[in-house]
Amino acid sequence: MRRVLVGIAGGTGSGKTTVARKIMAHLPRDSAVIMDLDSYYLDNSDVPPDERKQFNFDHPDAFDWPLVNRHVDALLAGHAVDKPLYNFVESVRMVEVTPLPSAPIIILEGIMALHDAALRDRMTAKVFVDNDADVRLGRRLVRDIHERGRSVDQVLDQYFRTVRPMHLQYVWPSRRHADVVIPNEGLNDVAVAMVAAGLRAAVEGRAEPGMGSLPPVEG
Numbered sequence: 001m002r003r004v005l006v007g008i009a010g011g012t013g014s015g016k017t018t019v020a021r022k023i024m025a026h027l028p029r030d031s032a033v034i035m036d037l038d039s040y041y042l043d044n045s046d047v048p049p050d051e052r053k054q055f056n057f058d059h060p061d062a063f064d065w066p067l068v069n070r071h072v073d074a075l076l077a078g079h080a081v082d083k084p085l086y087n088f089v090e091s092v093r094m095v096e097v098t099p100l101p102s103a104p105i106i107i108l109e110g111i112m113a114l115h116d117a118a119l120r121d122r123m124t125a126k127v128f129v130d131n132d133a134d135v136r137l138g139r140r141l142v143r144d145i146h147e148r149g150r151s152v153d154q155v156l157d158q159y160f161r162t163v164r165p166m167h168l169q170y171v172w173p174s175r176r177h178a179d180v181v182i183p184n185e186g187l188n189d190v191a192v193a194m195v196a197a198g199l200r201a202a203v204e205g206r207a208e209p210g211m212g213s214l215p216p217v218e219g
Contacts (some may be wrong), residue, residue, distance in 0.1 A: 003076050004202050006195070007120050009113040009174050010129035011167045012058075013139030019182055020109045021127050026196030031203070034102040035071065037110025039084050040064045043093035045076060052091040053154075058166035060115050069107075069118060076122065083157045088148045096184045102201045111167075112176040124202045125195055128178035133164075 006023075010016045024032045025163075042064050044052045062182060063086075071081040080098035108119065114126055137159060144150040150158075175181060183196045 002203060002205065003074060003102065003104050003106065004124035004143055005072060005108060006112040006127065006199060007119065007123045008093075008107060008109040008127045008129060009111060009115075009171065009178070011131070011133075011136050011171050012111060012163055013143070013185075014129045014131040016111075016113075016129045019127065020107050022189070022192045023107065023196045023199070026193055027105065027173070027200060031103055032105035033075070033100060034109055035075065035083065035100060036105045036206065037063060037068065037108065037113060038088075039086055040068050040071075040110075041086050041093070044071065045092040049090070055091060055093075056162045056166065058162045060112055060170060060173075061075060063112060064193075067115055068116070071100075071102040072106065072108065072119060072122065074104045077099070078102045107201050111171050112174070114177045117168060120177055124176045125180070127195060127198060128181045129177045129182040130175070130181055144195050145167035156173075 008016050008020050008023075013085060017034075020034050024034070040063050041057060044055060047055070067084070071083070074081050080099055082100045083100040085094040085096050085098055086092075087094050108123075114185065120126060140159065140163070141152065143156050144155045144158075145152065145186060180191060180195055182188045
């Protein structure tokens, strides 16, 4: 049985985590793990708190790509990793870590999941989750206010200053790398099931890596 990597990208609030969990629901128990890119932001503890608030978290350079690649390699080799924990209120990496076991299917999920070419080359499947901009902004407002201690003004300032421009410059263009584009994540169970079936076939050796058995799909 081989281990495979799948990338799930999409804009903020598009439903990437929902799609990842729905794919897992179609797979045998304990056959997949989610490695969220949000845990791999660079540590900003050496930056004054006021400056951290101006940091561009939606640029590719905000992520610790060497660590992401090392952890992906370890998981694909069957080894567990210590996934970082990120404090989004203080914008710093925490001392604590979360053990992440390996599994036959490793799901890398995040806005930049399809950005890094070295990671894409190792992916059996590449998925882009799309959704309307107003839906995504509404979800981000709710999340950042209730989970990250931000005000409405802070969320909107960040959205128009960095989130939207970086989405247009980096996230949306990564869509061209996707094997499958899933719009309206809650309404495309057929596309989700198709991806899950392709991954199971790849893990079981019934399909070659690269999703050769899975034609490109626009949900």
